[in-house]
Amino acid sequence: xxxxxxxxxxxxxxxxxxxxxxxxxxxxxxxxxxxxxxxxxxxxxxxxxxxxxxxxxxxxxxxxxxxxxxxxxxxxxxxxxxxxxxxxxxxxxxxxxxxxxxxxxxxxxxxxxxxxxxxxxxxxxxxxxxxxxxxxxxxxxxxxxxxxxxxxxxxxxxxxxxxxxxxxxxxxxxxxxxxxxxxxxxxxxxxxxxxxxxxxxxxxxxxxxxxxxxxxxxxxxxxxxxxxxxxxxxxxxxxxxxxxxxxxxxxxxxxxxxxxxxxxxxxxxxxxxxxxxxxxxxxxxxxxxxxxxxxxxxxxxxxxxxxxxxxxxxxxxxxxxxxxxxxxxxxxxxxxxxxxxxxxxxxxxxxxxxxxxxxxxxxxxxxxxxxxxxxxxxxxxxxxxxxxxxxxxxxxxxxxxxxxxxxxxxxxxxxxxxxxxxxxxxxxxxxxxxxxxxxxxxxxxxxxxxxxxxxxxxxxxxxxxxxxxxxxxxxxxxxxxxxxxxxxxxxxxxxxxxxxxxxxxxxxxxxxxxxxxxxxxxxxxxxxxxxxxxxxxxxxxxxxxxxxxxxxxxxxxxxxxxxxxxxxxxxxxxxxxxxxxxxxxxxxxxxxxxxxxxxxxxxxxxxxxxxxxxxxxxxxxxxxxxxxxxxxxxxxxxxxxxxxxxxxxxxxxxxxxxxxxxxxxxx
Numbered sequence: 001x002x003x004x005x006x007x008x009x010x011x012x013x014x015x016x017x018x019x020x021x022x023x024x025x026x027x028x029x030x031x032x033x034x035x036x037x038x039x040x041x042x043x044x045x046x047x048x049x050x051x052x053x054x055x056x057x058x059x060x061x062x063x064x065x066x067x068x069x070x071x072x073x074x075x076x077x078x079x080x081x082x083x084x085x086x087x088x089x090x091x092x093x094x095x096x097x098x099x100x101x102x103x104x105x106x107x108x109x110x111x112x113x114x115x116x117x118x119x120x121x122x123x124x125x126x127x128x129x130x131x132x133x134x135x136x137x138x139x140x141x142x143x144x145x146x147x148x149x150x151x152x153x154x155x156x157x158x159x160x161x162x163x164x165x166x167x168x169x170x171x172x173x174x175x176x177x178x179x180x181x182x183x184x185x186x187x188x189x190x191x192x193x194x195x196x197x198x199x200x201x202x203x204x205x206x207x208x209x210x211x212x213x214x215x216x217x218x219x220x221x222x223x224x225x226x227x228x229x230x231x232x233x234x235x236x237x238x239x240x241x242x243x244x245x246x247x248x249x250x251x252x253x254x255x256x257x258x259x260x261x262x263x264x265x266x267x268x269x270x271x272x273x274x275x276x277x278x279x280x281x282x283x284x285x286x287x288x289x290x291x292x293x294x295x296x297x298x299x300x301x302x303x304x305x306x307x308x309x310x311x312x313x314x315x316x317x318x319x320x321x322x323x324x325x326x327x328x329x330x331x332x333x334x335x336x337x338x339x340x341x342x343x344x345x346x347x348x349x350x351x352x353x354x355x356x357x358x359x360x361x362x363x364x365x366x367x368x369x370x371x372x373x374x375x376x377x378x379x380x381x382x383x384x385x386x387x388x389x390x391x392x393x394x395x396x397x398x399x400x401x402x403x404x405x406x407x408x409x410x411x412x413x414x415x416x417x418x419x420x421x422x423x424x425x426x427x428x429x430x431x432x433x434x435x436x437x438x439x440x441x442x443x444x445x446x447x448x449x450x451x452x453x454x455x456x457x458x459x460x461x462x463x464x465x466x467x468x469x470x471x472x473x474x475x476x477x478x479x480x481x482x483x484x485x486x487x488x489x490x491x492x493x494x495x496x497x498x499x500x501x502x503x504x505x506x507x508x509x510x511x512x513x514x515x516x517x518x519x520x521x522x523x524x525x526x527x528x529x530x531x532x533x534x535x536x537x538x539x540x541x542x543x544x545x546x547x548x549x550x551x552x553x554x555x556x557x558x559x560x561x562x563x564x565x566x567x568x569x570x571x572x573x574x575x576x577x578x579x580x581x582x583x584x585x586x587x588x589x590x591x592x593x594x595x596x597x598x599x600x601x602x603x604x605x606x607x608x609x610x611x612x613x614x615x616x617x618x619x620x621x622x623x624x625x626x627x628x629x630x631x632x633x634x635x636x637x638x639x640x641x642x643x644x645x646x647x648x649x650x651x652x653x654x655x656x657x658x659x660x661x662x663x664x665x666x667x
Contacts, residue, residue, distance in 0.1 A: 052210025116376025
């Protein structure tokens with residue numbers, strides 16, 4: 001099929017830079033003030049559409065003129081993207097050397113290596129979610145989106161080249177890929193929201209949306225305009241462009257003010273709203289008043305020109321500020337960080353990016369490529385050397401037993417023999433594989449962190465304790481898990497399987513039920529439906545009904561039930577209890593290393609009231625209450641006697657697990 005172009009040249013459009021400005025402002029405001037209009041993360045989706053449009057337009061122009069060269073294409077990409085990225089990565093590694101503790105610097109090194117090789121999205125998928133608390137402590141978290149774009153740039157040009165050679169219609173190729181990627185997105189968000197968010201095959205459709213616009217503008221613009229003019233034949237010539245532009249802006253605005261990362265499964269079908277909005281604004285063209293007057297204004301174009309370095313700078317600066325503070329940075333401090341981000345972005349664009357981007361010598365991209373690989377190698381060295389903790393050994397005195405090392409040393413991680421016997425549980429730990437199981441610990445990661453302590457309590461466990469658990473999964477029968485809680489695994493089938501084994505096994509006398517109970521009862525302000533039209537279950541009703549079903553099933557099987565209340569959840573970063581070389585404001589260490597008892601009581605009130613009400617009907621159920629052990633009248637402590645009890649904000653470390661078990665008083 002012929003690929004004859006309607007547009008002979010691909011010219012610069014200032015309104016596209018203005019649209020870039022809107023996207024970066026949404027992202028920057030969201031990252032600095034996440035509680036203010038929580039849909040600002042849609043700025044990344046707008047960036048994806050713009051990138052798909054521009055890159056595909058460049059490819060179409062080259063193919064149309066029979067001048068497209070992969071070497072030239074990637075050379076231009078390197079000169080466009082690498083200078084600012086190298087600058088920011090070097091800054092982060094140098095700043096981290098002086099600011100970060102060993103474990104923090106180790107993580108930064110891993111993320112720097114991933115950012116330099118454009119696999120950040122895969123690394124972050126293996127860690128925690130984009131919107132979790134720990135995300136604020138990852139200075140290079142934002143590089144996931146750049147990785148997806150680069151992965152698109154690596155694959156898509158080859159596809160279009162093949163399509164051109166076999167004379168296959170570009171729009172057909174783009175449409176098929178779009179439908180395939182969007183289908184993956186819709187399906188994946190229900191089985192693993194993290195995969196849907198971070199994986200390329202579930203996000204490429206957003207870039208392909210921009211590619212489709214590029215096709216229309218380059219090959220079918222005349223037909224598109226004729227069709228719209230025919231549809232609105234009685235309107236003024238500028239009516240259609242204005243309609244498209246204002247409709248697009250309204251879609252973006254509604255997504256910005258209406259989306260909430262705490263209550264919405266994303267991207268899923270919701271991402272259509274901002275992406276269609278961006279598509280309409282691009283299709284509206286330069287004749288639309290909004291594009292001509294607002295998006296093409298000097299202010300918006302100026303912000304758009306520095307949007308890439310601004311994206312790179314703002315998050316590391318915000319993250320470092322958060323890390324070195326004992327509490328969340330004030331609004332004023334965050335505003336000052338954003339001002340600094342704009343200044344550094346401007347300097348990076350004018351003094352680094354522009355000076356390298358338009359140089360013709362072939363050595364420029366080669367040197368940039370080698371430089372980025374060297375930076376990535378340095379990051380990998382930092383990671384493999386555990387963050388060089390000796391850097392600040394003379395200054396920092398860290399509390400003992402932070403992390404998972406004692407678990408590994410004692411074999412308290414996934415055991416092959418256990419996995420073969422009981423299935424692919426995230427936590428599968430068995431004290432003795434040669435004797436029958438006498439007790440089971442069932443639940444999520446808040447059950448798993450009890451194992452080191454409970455395994456020493458033979459009077460409670462009978463001598464052979466089995467731990468079967470899945471992170472983020474409510475350890476009850478018949479428990480529904482919505483798409484936000486169940487990010488990775490099929491919780492219900494695993495938990496039903498574990499509890500069924502406990503019920504049917506005659507050797508098991510005792511069952512421990514443990515979990516982050518309060519985390520499953522966070523009330524949402526809105527009710528959303530998933531892509532299948534199914535209402536997300538009411539968590540309170542779900543919790544009550546499934547707890548009753550679980551207690552009844554275990555009681556009918558004559559099992560001794562021990563219900564473990566959750567440990568106090570912290571509201572601060574544990575590393576704030578460790579001395580640092582310096583902070584921006586405040587003292588060198590958080591004192592006391594504890595959370596207010598009043599706050600803890602407020603956090604646990606809802607779930608404890610529900611549990612107390614249900615347990616009235618099951619008086620034989622025994623209770624372990626960590627609150628009585630970790631808390632006094634004023635505080636719930638994260639460390640005692642210079643020994644840390646936690647390994648993060650809500651999980652006990654090895655010492656904390658032993659500390660709890662030694663002080664258990666059954667109720």
